[in-house]
Structure formats: C-alpha cells, structure tokens
Amino acid sequence: MAQLERLSAYLQRHFADHNWGRQYQQTIDRVLKNGDVQRFLTANAAELTEATVDAGAAKLFEYVKLREELDAGATPPIPGYEPQLVMSNHQIDIAYQPSADKVAADAQRAKASLVTVMNMPKDIRGADLLAYDQQDRTEALAAATMFVNAVAKPDRGHVQGLYLTGAFGVGKTYLLGAIANGLADFGVGTTLLHFPTFAVNMKGSIATNTVTQEIDRVKRAPVLMLDDIGAESWSAWLRDDVLGVILQYRMQEDLPTCFSSNKTMDELENFFAGREQGNSETVKAQRIMQRIRFLSREIAVGGRNRRPQ
Known part of the structure; x- marks a missing residue:
C-alpha cells in the first residue's frame, strides 16, 4: 500500500508540474480514483517506478477516458474487445482482450458446432435436460443424465446408448437433442x-454415386443419434447395406449410439423382417436388432402428446 500511495503522490506531482487548469485537475482525480487504475497499480507496484509511471501517465489518462466513453455507450474501437491496462516490456500500456459477452458468444458458437443436426426440428438446438418435463418421463430423464455423464468421462469404456420408445409427440426427439x-x-x-429423411436422401445418393461417402460421414460420428427409426419405408437395401454397415462400424469402434422410435424393439424387429409387407426376413432382421440391442437399451417415454394439435 505504501508503494501505491507513493506512486499516486508522484502522479499528482507529475500532472501538477504541467500547470493544467481546474478541469484537468478533476480529470487527474478521476484517473487516480478509478478502480481499474488502482487495481493495476496495486498488482504491479513491485515493477512500477517513478520513471515508468512518468512514461505511462498518458496511457492511464487514455485508458480512463476510453472506459468512460464505453460505459456511456460508445462503440468499442475493436468490436467484441475491451481495453485493459497491462505491463508490456516494463511499460504501462493498453491491450484489448475479448469482452465477457464475446467470450460467452464464442463459447456458445463452439458448443453449437459440436452438434450436427440433419433434418431435425429447430427446437432441438435449444433443448435442455434441465427444462425437460419429468411427468411420466422420470426414468427417461434419469437414463439420459446417466448417459451424458458416462460418455463425458475421459476413460470411459463401453457406454450403452438409449433406445427411446413411445407414442408420437411425447418428447423423444427433444430428449435426444437435450442429450446432445x-x-x-x-x-x-x-x-x-432424422432417419426417414436420411433414408430418402441415401436412395437419392445412388444416382450421384455418393452412398459410401454419406455412410462414412454418419458412421464415424463421436456420438450418433438416429431419430424416428422404423418410420421409413421398408427397404432390404437400406436395412442391410446402409443401416447395417453403420451399426456394424459403431459396434466395432465402440461408439455411443442412441435411437428414438414409435416402435418398441420387438415391433422394430418385425418391421425390419418386412412382415408388414408380407415378407419374413427373420434372420436379417435379427442381425440388425442384435446390433441395436448391443448399442442401446430400451427406455419407454410416457406422457401426453406435447406437440401442437
């Protein structure tokens, strides 16, 4: 504190030597009473000398003036950045650091970039586990929370994903978004x-010879979520050469995978067997379901239809 008082006294003498008028004296007082200036002088008291303060007095004045303008609503010289007093090569200087708002915005953009959404509802972007209505869905929420915590562990082993099953509109898709x-x-x-839309796009990619690229892009995702599986049109090619390839890769690489469906796992097996179309490809359906059951466990999501009627 003695060092700070000595530096403050020197600043008073420094400005007084210039024989400035009353208005300048008031400015000097503002500089010396400014909280940022006081904290800066205190933090750097061991490095500051009278010569350093003499050379940097104008920077202190410039900083306080700039802060006052910004506090009054002026546009920052560098948008998204705010001035800070720093020591640079043993001299007082002004540096520009990201503002708290910019740091928060950058963090939000970085977070958003980690979630790749393909043909999903817009509200998925803002889905939050803390905002998830627990009524008739306590088990699903608990399972979702446990899944997030398990996947987030640096030394995780095999983490079984979730197969969310329930009626239309009960919040399965929202819960997947909240997990993401x-x-x-x-x-x-x-x-x-959205798996049904993905299925249509995959059939379209045959003409452009991009089937392999599309499959690779999806199968390598750190965490993959297939929404509304079983709502697509039945196709042996889609089941075996697209979905089967994706699931086999994820089993081999032990990559977390989640699903949502209006069908239970047993109903999905019947769907994959083609029984709704009069087919009975039981073995191939069982092979797909073995992969799904290895990758995920069935969780019922209850409650009312929450979508606008």
Missing part, C-alpha cells in the same frame, strides 16, 4: 439425424 447439448457442454460432438 449436454454432451456439447463436455466438448463431445454429436450427430442427430
């Missing part, structure tokens, strides 16, 4: 895709 956003908080990337 929860994982993003831990720096874990997720790809969410």
